[in-house]
Amino acid sequence: MYLLRIFLWLSCVSASASELPSIEKIETFATNYHLNLNIHTQTSSLSGSATITVKNQGTTPTRVIPLRLYRLLSVVDITSEAGKSLNYTQGIVSNIDDSLFQSNYIKLSLSEALQPDQQTTFTVNYSGHIKGYVETGMAYIKDDITPLFSIIRMDAYAYPLITVPDDRVNRASRFWQKLYNYTANIEVDSGLVVANGGILLGVTETDQGRKVYSYKNQKPSWRMDFMVAPYTVTKGHGFKLFTLPGNKYATDYMEKAKQTITLYESWFGQRQSTGEFSFIEIPKGFGAQADVTAIIQDSEGFVEVTRLYHELSHLWDPRSNESYSPRWNEGKATFLEYLTDSRLNKRVSLSSHMTNVLKRAKNQFVKQPKYLTTAFEEYGKAGLNAYSVGALFFALLHHELGEERFNHLLRTFYAAHVKSGASTGDFILALRDLKDPNIDWILSRWVNSHRFTLDILDATNFENFITLSIRSSKI
Incomplete structure (x- = not known):
């Protein structure tokens, strides 16, 4: 010291x-x-x-x-x-x-x-x-x-x-x-x-x-x-890749990046960014970061390709206008990384991925009981990690809206706020503007209360979590 x-x-x-x-x-x-x-x-x-x-x-x-x-x-x-x-x-x-x-x-x-x-x-x-x-x-x-x-x-x-x-x-x-x-x-x-x-x-x-x-x-x-x-510098597809000595995954990583951005642009529209995009490798344990022109990824991310999907999805996040971290962004990115993996690789189903996420969320509740008494909207202020809980929230939205409406929601939200920035409240308002009773039901349990934690605790797998969470099971 x-x-x-x-x-x-x-x-x-x-x-x-x-x-x-x-x-x-x-x-x-x-x-x-x-x-x-x-x-x-x-x-x-x-x-x-x-x-x-x-x-x-x-x-x-x-x-x-x-x-x-x-x-x-x-x-x-x-x-x-x-x-x-x-x-x-x-x-x-x-x-x-x-x-x-x-x-x-x-x-x-x-x-x-x-x-x-x-x-x-x-x-x-x-x-x-x-x-x-x-x-x-x-x-x-x-x-x-x-x-x-x-x-x-x-x-x-x-x-x-x-x-x-x-x-x-x-x-x-x-x-x-x-x-x-x-x-x-x-x-x-x-x-x-x-x-x-x-x-x-x-x-x-x-x-x-x-x-x-x-x-x-x-x-x-x-x-x-x-x-x-x-570094070794590799260029292609409008990308620039900086890899450390011994990295054998550069070519595959570049191809995966191209596939992912093409997929996300079909879902969420064109990124409002120009110029060459860089991927920069750093040693294991140094974290990962993304901004409008680069992704910094540790060495494990070149093997665990879902990390690439996670970080690339952040390119469609409007700038935060909040004093606290907008934790729901990490939940969205976590859900999208597993959705993308199930689509591009088809090795693991989305259901299997999300069942594992459900288990992680339960473990968080045990280790830190504060999760059990905090509404999801308050996670940033409370300093809570929402990678797992947030992923379940967005998976629930995806299920209730269907993929087309879900993608349209994220596409229009990004376009509306890419220049001005946005807050968690702005996103919740966009959900309320859908005037969908099923979404209003979800918000009543996730935003205005912490009742959603009961659904997570009671669920035995992802499908069961969906059944417990949707409005039809409550009336």
Whole structure:
């Protein structure tokens, strides 16, 4: 455990923490990033800079911009667009709501107040190490810098993020809805490849024989992810695939991806995204993520192809407009991965898949009784996992609506909210707008109460769960 170092401020700092007001509301957000990073695999370190353009999107002037970096990354200097050093403080602090989660908390003090709708640009020069956040319970954040694999991503605060060590404030700001553009120059040892979901602008070589990969985003984003490894790059079908040494499934994976996207487009309509789509392999246990231009998948996902189906289905999720995670999205993706597997591979029936999901849901109820007293709509606020329970909910909708109406519901919902974003409430409203008594019955048990848990507990298999859940069995 690292010692709490709240008051170890750099000697160059002229403002102390006590002179800066506490931040209870974030209204200034990034509109553009430019990263210049050197990845030093031999010393497991990185150094470089992040030039950030921010805009005051609030209604009052601000002079303080909060930033956070990984706990082992230190700011060397922060300069204005004109190159003048700016005042700031930095120190290692624990999150207010999670004492195990530590970060380097920086408060940048602007020389002049930033007025509403005004922008300013500054550069954060920083360096240090990244060693993950496994001890906090987030086991997938194993982030490190090594000759075999390095990852630079938001999850480990590998670049400055405008947030505070209080998730209550961060959630209220909905920072994930604040999209920005980015460019990046990532310097690595010769023989290593930098993977990213953006557009590769070029690769140049330094006088020392190192490689610099230059990327820019394809579409505005709320996160940046850069993976460094001795990747093999395969292209085809409008996709780009980055695979780690020893991967024997690249060709099959690309073909499965093509099949899946073709199937989903027939179900849910065309994705509103252009450009080359990237699939990026990362080692086992590092998690999986998807955005509009890339899927990051761990090695097991190349063998367990249902993971591909799951992540690709997220491409038809509208952006979340909620302060809490819209857990029903994961339930939908879980149902679709098994529905897709039963259609494309036909090795395991949807019924068998969903019976296994039913068993997993029951086990969750035993391990965490909070599930038994929480309406499905409240899972995000309650911090509950809805992969299994949510999959049963969408399987029930699919059964009651039939495939054609089910697909039409998801297609029209995506088209209506792809630009504006959506909330769980928006999706529930779309279900109510169907004016279907059978769907209203389901909502009365899942959204307004937790009575659906009785159906899950009593069911012996998936078919029995459907029989217990539908309206005709209750009247």
